Amino acid sequence: MGDFLEIAALTDVGNVRQFNEDSLGIDAGAGVVVLADGMGGHRAGEVASGMATETIIAAVRVAAPAFDSRDGERQPRTVLAQGIERANAAIHEAGRADVRRRGMGTTLACAIFHDNGIIYAHVGDSRIYRLRDATLSLLTRDDSLLRDQVDLGVISAEEARHSHNRSLVTRALGIEAEVRAHLASEPVQPGDVYLLCSDGLNDLVDDADIELIVIKLGANLPLAAQHLVQAAKDNGGLDNVSVILVRVRAPFAAASPSAWQRLRRLVATWWRR
Amino acid sequence: MAKLVLSRDGAIAAQRFLDATPLTIGRDPASDIVVDDARIAAVQARVVAVGHDYILEAVVGGSITVNGSPCARRILQHGDVADLADYRLKYVDARASSPIDLERTMLIPGLARVVGEEGAAPPPAVPSSRSANTRFPMGRIEWLAGAHRGSQRTLDRVVDTFGTPGIGVVVVTRRPHGFFATHVEGEDFPRVNGRSLGTEPCALASGDVIEVAGETLRFTQL
Numbered sequence: 257m258g259d260f261l262e263i264a265a266l267t268d269v270g271n272v273r274q275f276n277e278d279s280l281g282i283d284a285g286a287g288v289v290v291l292a293d294g295m296g297g298h299r300a301g302e303v304a305s306g307m308a309t310e311t312i313i314a315a316v317r318v319a320a321p322a323f324d325s326r327d328g329e330r331q332p333r334t335v336l337a338q339g340i341e342r343a344n345a346a347i348h349e350a351g352r353a354d355v356r357r358r359g360m361g362t363t364l365a366c367a368i369f370h371d372n373g374i375i376y377a378h379v380g381d382s383r384i385y386r387l388r389d390a391t392l393s394l395l396t397r398d399d400s401l402l403r404d405q406v407d408l409g410v411i412s413a414e415e416a417r418h419s420h421n422r423s424l425v426t427r428a429l430g431i432e433a434e435v436r437a438h439l440a441s442e443p444v445q446p447g448d449v450y451l452l453c454s455d456g457l458n459d460l461v462d463d464a465d466i467e468l469i470v471i472k473l474g475a476n477l478p479l480a481a482q483h484l485v486q487a488a489k490d491n492g493g494l495d496n497v498s499v500i501l502v503r504v505r506a507p508f509a510a511a512s513p514s515a516w517q518r519l520r521r522l523v524a525t526w527w528r529r
Numbered sequence: 530m531a532k533l534v535l536s537r538d539g540a541i542a543a544q545r546f547l548d549a550t551p552l553t554i555g556r557d558p559a560s561d562i563v564v565d566d567a568r569i570a571a572v573q574a575r576v577v578a579v580g581h582d583y584i585l586e587a588v589v590g591g592s593i594t595v596n597g598s599p600c601a602r603r604i605l606q607h608g609d610v611a612d613l614a615d616y617r618l619k620y621v622d623a624r625a626s627s628p629i630d631l632e633r634t635m636l637i638p639g640l641a642r643v644v645g646e647e648g649a650a651p652p653p654a655v656p657s658s659r660s661a662n663t664r665f666p667m668g669r670i671e672w673l674a675g676a677h678r679g680s681q682r683t684l685d686r687v688v689d690t691f692g693t694p695g696i697g698v699v700v701v702t703r704r705p706h707g708f709f710a711t712h713v714e715g716e717d718f719p720r721v722n723g724r725s726l727g728t729e730p731c732a733l734a735s736g737d738v739i740e741v742a743g744e745t746l747r748f749t750q751l
Contacts, residue, residue, distance in 0.1 A: 293634070295633065295634040295635070295636070301634075361636060363634075394654045398654075398655060399639065400655070401579070401580045401637060401639065401640065402580075402655050403654075403655055404639050404640035405579060405640065406653070406655055408640055410579065410584075410640075411584070411602070411604065413653040413654070413655060413656055414656070415602070415604055416655045416656065417656055417657070417658050418604045418606060418658075419580075419581075419582050419604050419658075420580070420581035420582050420604075421579065421580035421581050421582050422658060423581075423633060423634045423635060424580045424581065424634075424635055424636075424637050425634060425635070425636055425637075426636070426637060426638060426639030427636075427639070428636050431636055458657060459657055459658055460657055460658070461657055461687075462656060462657045463654065463656070463657075465686070465687045468686055468687060468688060469687060469688055472688050472689070472690045472700060472713075473688065473690070473700060473713055475694060475698065475713060475714040476713045476714050479700070479711065479713060483687075483688060483700075483702065486702075486704070487687050490665075490704050490705055491657075
């Protein structure tokens with residue numbers, strides 16, 4: 257997958273906070289990227305977000321070599337869902353076991369690239385955007401009180417700019433024994449750029465400016481990542497800010513399993529019986 | 530704890546902490562904040578709490594003037610003043626009086642959704658809270674040579690790029706403390722005042738001349 261995707265990532269503590277509780281995980285070979293924004297006192301947020309990225313990356317890394325084209329997105333989707341479940345359980349358990357980590361949790365945005373498609377998931381207010389044909393689109397719906405208020409028409413999107421509710425998320429990984437993540441998928445096109453970010457970016461930088469930076473600097477993805485983070489800091493940098501940019505360089509249809517692979521699988525299935 | 534302070538001619542008429550909401554505001558003596566003026570409705574407005582916000586809303590169909598502008602609803606900000614006939618109602622929030630909001634991320638229950646869980650057409654996303662108190666300078670680029678000779682462009686966005694993709698492109702970045710030039714792509718590294726740009730951004734000063742992919746540009750900070 258590494259040949260078909262170009263990936264740039266950056267995380268920064270910001271201007272105000274003492275610690276960076278965001279974590280990033282990337283495995284270009286397996287075609288997986290994970291971003292998590294942790295919460296909880298005593299630096300527990302760092303622990304939670306780190307557990308989320310490591311658990312999900314590990315789950316996909318193990319499973320990715322066996323992905324093939326026969327059933328499209330089903331395998332990666334299952335693997336992603338299982339990785340999220342596993343991460344949730346691990347964080348939840350660690351939070352129960354250690355009083356200093358009680359109630360720790362993390363938001364999540366993650367994606368697997370497979371067979372000319374993206375399979376993505378999120379929990380909380382970390383976001384996934386797609387830039388295609390010079391237009392930025394938000395693919396995820398924040399699990400946040402503010403988003404609920406806007407959806408219900410209690411306040412307008414413009415009024416939401418003035419709300420103090422930005423820090424209130426309605427769903428996070430690790431809080432309860434089970435979590436419902438939002439999973440979705442779509443076909444990708446060469447030239448698409450996907451952006452995963454923590455709320456430290458989109459709380460401070462307008463979508464129009466995010467779009468402009470990715471369009472203008474898309475030819476130099478590390479520079480684009482650096483400019484996004486810098487823009488958030490220039491606008492206050494009140495939170496940790498993290499970005500992962502993934503550009504689709506070329507089509508990446510999954511190979512059909514070879515006769516040898518099919519035979520091996522058949523033998524394995526037969527053997528298990 | 531946030532509170533509302535009702536005053537008339539500079540004298541405090543009533544104070545009310547926002548510990549229990551909703552609160553009603555009106556002429557009715559049963560109101561939480563009684564505004565004793567014939568021009569005020571029995572119930573003129575109310576204050577509801579949602580998360581960390583207190584929202585002042587006029588009764589259905591009505592309007593209320595906050596900071597001189599009529600509105601149906603306002604997410605109260607520290608220092609807001611509502612006009613109620615001869616009275617002024619001021620919102621004071623000690624916690625939010627600091628210019629930056631350092632509230633840490635917290636988990637709370639979501640609001641009941643009317644639409645299906647995974648709705649078909651997403652409403653507009655929540656925009657940034659980008660503060661207006663960061664001042665960004667303005668700049669201008671003039672073409673001194675090349676195909677666009679004589680034309681100008683205002684630098685009023687976070688980034689703008691110049692040059693030719695594949696050959697040489699420079700980005701001019703607008704930051705609070707000035708403008709910076711950085712090489713983006715191409716074999717042809719842009720030059721500022723004759724010196725080739727390295728990988729680091731170069732601070733621009735008025736009058737600087739940028740050369741990129743056969744174009745010559747002059748930068749001016751306005």
